Each structure stands twice: as structure tokens, then as C-alpha cells.
Amino acid sequence: MRFVKMHGLGNDYIYVDCTHSPPPSKPEELSRRISDRHFGVGSDGLILICPSERADVRMRIFNADGSEAEMCGNGIRCLAKYVYDHGLVRKRSLRVETGRGVLEVELEVGAEGRVERVTVNMGPPILRAEEIPTTLAGEPPREAPVTVAGRTFAVTAVSMGNPHAVIYVEPEFLKSDSPGDAVAEWGSRLEVAPEFPRRVNVHFVQVQSPHEVTMRTWERGSGLTLACGTGACAVCVAGVVTGRTQRRLRAHLPGGDLDLHWSEADNCVYMTGPAVEVFEGVWPD
């Protein structure tokens, strides 16, 4: 099976072009095996590029643990780059079918004729607790207490098609060495908190200014990642509903920066960032 390795700010996935060949029979199992960073290729998960009857192309995304997610922000930017650069769809405005519906994507093509940066209309945030889903109260739940292993966190919950828990922290919490990694220790516990019946992506955020944050992520189904596109969108929304940051936001993630805008005009969240193709390979069938 031919694959392409791509990443968005170091959030790396294995991409399989299924537009002219049948998809893998067991994508959940394939994602677990191919994502393993020692016994497989190594990635945060698997993304299938599929035909669509509603859009130019369809994206299916599987986390490293094999669970299928509704949406992936870094993934959709790379998928759009792939279909343009590889000549599948030579348009600079694309429509991509995802688990949360059809999304509009705008491509920025560089001097060599390849896509370098992508802007995605990620759609409106989902704020009703039962749609996130969460048992926390609020629309959305704002800085609501969630206790895991005896420690209570103030959680703002938002969905971008997939569920997100946003927690504002002091700078030292984000350091990955002092001692051990608090993001991994507490993110892994919060991921499976009973308040989130479908688990949750967990983001720890330090506010620099009303237009700038630093964040680190523990992803549902993949653990620590260098960036999370839907998570950065959720952080943009959480900042507005908690009054901590503005509708235009730059998020500094370990893998780099994303620019977010939660538009007042259409209630949609726009995300802009890079997409990189690293190498092609063949996985034994």
C-alpha cells in the first residue's frame, strides 16, 4: 500500500489516497500498526483521502489508537495540499467532506507551484453541552470544575466537531521537564474523565495577550502532539466566551504557530497554517 507522510506543525499523519483504489479493510487496526513509532512508520494517526459525492474529496481520520475522529485541522490542511500538488483537484478553493460536514478550504500556492499555507473555514463552534458531548453544565461550560486524581481543573468545553477541554494554566505547567510532564500526567487523566462520554482532547493554555496564547495538547486517541488544529480553534472560542482573549488569535504550539479568527459575521472559525509533505513510502499489504 502506497502512502505519503505529511505534517501540519509537526502533527504528523500517514495519508493514503483512496480516490482510485479501495480503502484499507481495517483502518482502525492499520492506524494502530502504522502509527507505532518503533514497529511501524510512526505518526499521530492515519488519514484516508476518499472520493465524495458531496464535495471535491472526503477525509477520514483515525487516531494512533485506532479510534476514528470527526475532524482534524492539521490533517485537512495537508489533505488539501496533497490533492492540489498531486493533481487530483487543481483548484485553489476546495470543498472537503468531513465527519462534521463539508468545509471550505483556500490554498496559498508558492513559487514552485506547490501549496505552502492553507486557510480552512472550520465551521461554527458547537457549544451545547449535550452536543460536545459533556455532562458539564453551560452553553458552553465555562471554567467548570473537573477533578481527576484529587486535583481540580477549571475546564471550558467546546466542540469543533470533535470534543475539546480548554484549561488556562500558569507558565510552569507547560514546561515539559519540570519534573516529568504535567501536560502528559494530567492530560491523560482528563482525556478519560467521566464528564466526557466520548473522551476529550485536552489543551493547557497560557495567555500572553488578548491576541496571543501559548498552548500544549494531549490529544484524544494520540496523546502528546506538537500541534492540534481543531484544538487551537477551540482555544480561540474558549478565550472569547471566558473573556480572556479576542476573536483574532495567534496560538503558539510546540510545532509552530496557527492564526485563528472566530468571525462575528458568520460565526465560523477560520484557521490558517502550513502543510508539509515529508516522504512517500510503501507499506506491505
Ligand SMILES: N[C@H](CCC[C@H](N)C(=O)O)C(=O)O
Ligand atoms: N485527536 C483528535 C483528532 C485529531 C485532531 C488534531 N490532530 C487536529 O489537528 O485537529 C480527536 O480524537 O478528536
